[in-house]
Amino acid sequence: MTTTNEIADKIAAEQGLTKAQAKSVVESVFKQIADAAQSGAETSIPAFGKFKVKETPEREGRNPSTGATIKIAAAKKLIFTPAKAIKDALNG
DSSP: OOOOHHHHHHHHHHTOOOOHHHHHEEEEHHHHHHHHHHOOOOOTTTTTTEEEEEEEEOEEEEOOOTOOOEEEEEEEHHHHOOOOHHHHHHOO
């Protein structure tokens, strides 16, 4: 697993920034993606992928312990679709 701090450390080393500056940049990027998602907008990062909000409707489910039917509320999910270059790198 890679953490925000590890990403920031790598960016700091590559770009000649302090770790604090790099962490601020990384957190700002994530905040912009989250803000766009909250407003329902899609974020597209060329050669990386797209973040978009998907709405799931209310549905019926079952409690696995009791078998009772329950309603599962409608929800919004943030989904990521990788770009072709990322898919190819993973599967190449």
